Amino acid sequence: MNYSNLKLFMLILDIILQRVAANEWFTKKNPFDDISLYHDKTILIETYPTQFRLKCIQKCLSLDTSCQFITFTMNELCNIFNAVERSYYNGRNNFYFREKRLPRIHFKNGSFLDQNQLINISINFRIDISRSGLNLIVQQAFKNCETVLTLNLSFNNLTQLNSKSFYGMVKLKSLNISYNQISQLESDVFKEVPLLYILELNNNFLKRLDENLFYNLTELESINLALYNVSSNEIKTVHYDTFKSLKQIKRIHIFENQISEINSETFKGAHNLEILSINSNKLQRIDRNFSSNYRNLIDLNMSNNNLSFIEPDFFRGLVKLENLRLYGCQIKQIDLSSLVNLKVLNLAKNKIEYFSQNLSSVTNLYISSNPLVNLTYPLISSENTSVYHLDISNCLLRYTHVNIS
Template structure:
């Protein structure tokens, strides 16, 4: 089946269908434009463009370079859905050639200058399970582009210039479970685009220009486990994920999101990870993550968060990994993390914190408090393994950092804390401490400083002290 038509090119438009060089293959005097079209068709696939000038001169081109479009009138692009794929240099591969280049169940045509897939081009590739057409010059994916590939399960189309996909483009590949469309120019996705993709498990739409998601676009993707929509232009999150009953991971980082509807995550009963960092979110209210009861990892760092509702934790009782770094949390309630009893990893880097209570975090293993405004720290965190307090104005260290007996802390960073006095017995009581960062403080460290540390293996000190301590304590790595 062949579809043919000719489109007159606007000489002032931004043309994305162009070649590396201009190749004129035929020139003839003809009194009618129709005759010029017929001449083009008679030359088969070698005719890609024609120009009908002054109602008499017909020029046939196999390829035209980009600069030749501008300022030229009466240029026509032969748009065709022949069963072939076309390349920027004017060459093509037909159905038999595509079958011949396949490797068992896979076809790789990446980084090859591929610019157009004609309908039915892959019709004979019935056994292919993986198609990689990444890093090419595709701009539009037409209906029937993958007709015949009924066994295909993986499709890679990332790093092209795709701005449009026809609504039924995936109709002929019903077994597809892995789709990569990242790094293209997609602004809008048809609401019915994934109607035939019921087996889809992984979907990557990252690094495009998507501004909104049509209601119901994911309605048939009940097996989908992971969606990546990072680095787009989303501004608001609506309840677009209603039917994703198998979804486990959702990446919405690096968009422009400032509003999250209270029902956005309400039906995601299996979601265990949400990345929504690098956005413009101003607050986390009590219903922001409503329904995400099995959420384990939440990354919301680098936003504009200034307020966190004290009941937000009731919707995420199973949270184990939370990073809210690089937000202005100077006015949040000290007991804001009460209820997160399963939390193991907490990141609060550069949040303007002065006072915070971690007493309810009985399972916490790693705590990052770098670059805050904390002047005093003493918490009952018996399972804590890693504590980063660097960049805080502690000044004096006279009370235990960890009040619980038999602390298992093995990494401690108190560098750049303006420490003028340290009760070293506080540090020696950490019998499992293996790594200590203590440099860039105004305190003077004498030769007996590191006597009595039972497990210490490496220490970060100021560079003038490195060689001295290496000689005194050969079993410890100073740097």
């Protein structure tokens, strides 16, 4: 590169960095910084190769609030994180924290939010009030936020939301209320946001989901209760009519709660459901008719429950199922013969002693850490087997009928 081109490049780079600095900045962090920056787990969103740190920053900016941390290593690798636990640093010195992500509010009256604090940013499409120590939203605080599409209220101290909390946000598409201290939601709390598409309520203290909670959310496709996400709450009860109006819902994450039973009525109305994560609950029983109402399920995770017995015809209606995870249960035997499209099967850490299933479409099979003494799996011996990943580690195998060429 000649001098004139280099000078031009540096000028352009300086302009870009000034523009970024005016709205966002990235601060190098170390494990001894403010503990509020860290989380209870590390969430890596994306990794990709690039020669320039600026490219890594640009990628982070394009991801809105989902990008919280970046690293750029000497081997030209960009890592983008949503969350990082303190122990993950482990001597690393290339972590950068995204200080300013979306239009922010600087509170004039402590941790209360009212209309006056939103005057200057109410015309934006996205508002970020995360990590602000917020514990109360005054009724109609968002009255003049008619154009806002995305609202992030995560990592605050909110304990309650009422029917007027989101009044005026008629175009809101994405709402993140995760990592607060909410224990109860009024039944009509979401009635003012009929266009809501993504809802994240994970990591709160919710104990139940009332019948009319989502009555007005006919456009909702993703709920993250961990995109409907209510994971990592304390939910014991789901009313049979909670999901009755959510005909468009595709994903429900309700893992890490305290639900002990589900049946054909639990998610009634969510007939287009494709992904259901109900792992790490206290499930002991699943009604045999459950699958008859959710024939569009593609991904089902029921791992880490106490499901010692599953009805033989439980999976009969799940003809589209491709991914099934049942690791860490107490299963002794299971019939999967009806799952003709299954690709990924995880039965690790159960009590299976004998396994012989003829699943012609399975590509990934995990049955490790079972007291498995006998394995006869026709697909593995077949010349046309579809299995390319098999994990039978930590078993007690005395006999296998497996022909791996």
